[in-house]
Amino acid sequence: MQKTMRRPYQIAGIVLILFAAFIARESLELKYYTTLGPGPGFFPFWLSVLMGVLAAIMFVQATFRQAEPMPDDFYGSRVGYLRALAVIVSFVWLVFTMEGIGFRISMAVFFAWLLLTLGRQKGVIGWIIMIGLTAAGSWGAFWLFNDVLKVILPLGPWGF
Amino acid sequence: MEALGYLMHGFSIALQPQNILFAIIGCFLGTLIGVLPGIGPAGGTAMLIPVTFVLDPTPAIIMLAAIYYGAMYGGTITSVLVNVPGEAASAITCIEGYEMAKRGRAGPALAVAAIGSFIGGNVATVGLVLLALPLTNLALKFGPPEFFALMFVGLSLVTGLAGKSMVRALISAVFGLMVAMIGIDPVMGAPRFSFGVTELLDGFGIVPVAMGVFGIGEILLNAEGEVTEIIDTKLSQLWLSMDDIKASVWPVIRGTFIGFFLGLIPGVGAVVPTFIAYVAEKKTSKYPEKFGTGMIEGVASPETANNAYANAAMIPLFTLGIPGSPTIAILMGAFMMNGLIPGPFLFKEHADFVWAVIASLYIGNLILVIMNLPMIPLWVAVLKIPYSILYALILAFCAIGAYSLDNSIFDVGAMMGWGIIGYIFKKLDIPLAPLVLTLILGPLMERGLRQSLEISRGDMTIFFTRPISGGLMLIGFAFILLASFQAINRVRGEDSQL
Numbered sequence: 001m002q003k004t005m006r007r008p009y010q011i012a013g014i015v016l017i018l019f020a021a022f023i024a025r026e027s028l029e030l031k032y033y034t035t036l037g038p039g040p041g042f043f044p045f046w047l048s049v050l051m052g053v054l055a056a057i058m059f060v061q062a063t064f065r066q067a068e069p070m071p072d073d074f075y076g077s078r079v080g081y082l083r084a085l086a087v088i089v090s091f092v093w094l095v096f097t098m099e100g101i102g103f104r105i106s107m108a109v110f111f112a113w114l115l116l117t118l119g120r121q122k123g124v125i126g127w128i129i130m131i132g133l134t135a136a137g138s139w140g141a142f143w144l145f146n147d148v149l150k151v152i153l154p155l156g157p158w159g160f
Numbered sequence: 161m162e163a164l165g166y167l168m169h170g171f172s173i174a175l176q177p178q179n180i181l182f183a184i185i186g187c188f189l190g191t192l193i194g195v196l197p198g199i200g201p202a203g204g205t206a207m208l209i210p211v212t213f214v215l216d217p218t219p220a221i222i223m224l225a226a227i228y229y230g231a232m233y234g235g236t237i238t239s240v241l242v243n244v245p246g247e248a249a250s251a252i253t254c255i256e257g258y259e260m261a262k263r264g265r266a267g268p269a270l271a272v273a274a275i276g277s278f279i280g281g282n283v284a285t286v287g288l289v290l291l292a293l294p295l296t297n298l299a300l301k302f303g304p305p306e307f308f309a310l311m312f313v314g315l316s317l318v319t320g321l322a323g324k325s326m327v328r329a330l331i332s333a334v335f336g337l338m339v340a341m342i343g344i345d346p347v348m349g350a351p352r353f354s355f356g357v358t359e360l361l362d363g364f365g366i367v368p369v370a371m372g373v374f375g376i377g378e379i380l381l382n383a384e385g386e387v388t389e390i391i392d393t394k395l396s397q398l399w400l401s402m403d404d405i406k407a408s409v410w411p412v413i414r415g416t417f418i419g420f421f422l423g424l425i426p427g428v429g430a431v432v433p434t435f436i437a438y439v440a441e442k443k444t445s446k447y448p449e450k451f452g453t454g455m456i457e458g459v460a461s462p463e464t465a466n467n468a469y470a471n472a473a474m475i476p477l478f479t480l481g482i483p484g485s486p487t488i489a490i491l492m493g494a495f496m497m498n499g500l501i502p503g504p505f506l507f508k509e510h511a512d513f514v515w516a517v518i519a520s521l522y523i524g525n526l527i528l529v530i531m532n533l534p535m536i537p538l539w540v541a542v543l544k545i546p547y548s549i550l551y552a553l554i555l556a557f558c559a560i561g562a563y564s565l566d567n568s569i570f571d572v573g574a575m576m577g578w579g580i581i582g583y584i585f586k587k588l589d590i591p592l593a594p595l596v597l598t599l600i601l602g603p604l605m606e607r608g609l610r611q612s613l614e615i616s617r618g619d620m621t622i623f624f625t626r627p628i629s630g631g632l633m634l635i636g637f638a639f640i641l642l643a644s645f646q647a648i649n650r651v652r653g654e655d656s657q658l
Binding site for chain 2: 005008009012016023026030031034036037038039040043044047048050051054055057058061068073074076080081083084086087088090091092094095098099107110111114115118119129133137141145151152153
């Protein structure tokens, strides 16, 4: 039996309804209306109501109408998910280390990690490219952005 | 006729070798700034103001103006090639431009963007010469009710950005509006939905959001899927065919007018004209269902509108001393640093300077197209880089770009978060363009609505009793009704087939 998008849209609908309910509750903590007109809580409240309605329609359509067929590539492979996760991990690394250990070192690890996980070119040439790109992407990028373009990038505790 | 005489004199100054040289330098630097994600025309122009301290006012402003409209084109290059908007105004180009690149048509996409930018920029400059004052007086009639009405029209066009499902497009739009509420309330100054996070008091900037949902989201999708080498493009596919040219004529004309008129209104920003131009193309196309698959009209019109806007936005600056956007405000600062006060007296007291800068806009637009068209094969060659290397480079540039906005690592994390949201939205076939559009329109709309209701003491008829806002509201409602009928007809058509 061909898979459909019924379940994904049902889940998305429920998640969005919960999100809308949360925002509506938070909006009511703000001033709804003042003597001069709508307050800070007015717009967010009604937007969350609208979102709730739209999410409910999405859920109902997914449940009671003929569901759209699921694309063949909707679910990725295990390796694919690991590659995507590698990208996310690389950014988490940057967020937690760039201001602590400096741009150059954190970006060098960032580059090396991505080139290894997304697919390094084969052989000695592959290693040379990887090392070259890692150096260019870290020290080279620092020179270009910090020294030439005057975009201040963080230094580490060792002065580089 | 008097204006033409002044313009000819302006050309005699702008065509001096020194001024041409600085126009070329400005176009090159601007293109480079536009290519680098995150830095943007405002940041790039601001960064390079100190360089102009050693120059006379005329070459200094010529160079800064060239950086501005050069950056508008530069942002297109990464939008088309790697689905990462170099600056916010190029975000909409990701939709059709990147699809064209995936089909081996990156060259025609970049070519039509360059040529459309040239035409739009030059027509806007003609408008500057001939129509500056009367059009600016009209634009000054825009108060809060007119602003709200204009944003309402923009919002009503969200329906034109819907793909297969109107409900999903509206969810994306409402989500964008909700995210736009994060930060300091624009009227009362109260923090909203910041949850104690200081960085959220400013809300989410459009640049990390656009880079995240379009660029990072696409990379996550590609990394997860069956990644193949990028499309191989033949030399014959690098240029525009006769069919491409025929298909682009009316989009370029429409984009020019949309960008030009919206450039006259201070505060609209560069993103709104590009979205309106895209939706206008989709609505007027004989094949709207093909939008999203690489329609050249979807690149020609927004890119033309982009540059027409950039040039037209100088009109309120020159004639009334009102900067229409952050980048124009920085240009205004450069004017003042050089002892020139923008406004009505600028034309009288410094006519030589003003007309030289206006003439340089023509020259700069020509330099841009001459510089960028031959470089198209070079840019397209970027696509031959193995994806692992290309993605690592893109991700690194995005990280640097996001960090450079406010020297804050929070923006890097936010961009990654938005990348995950973009990935989920793409998986669920929820269009991203409405989200980005409403993220920009939302605060403008809310401020316009609340200020208008303060003026009218809560009377909603203010939007309908003023002629300009009344006309715009009617247009907005007409768009919504039309989209509703089309959606109902589509649903009825699907049901009758069951």
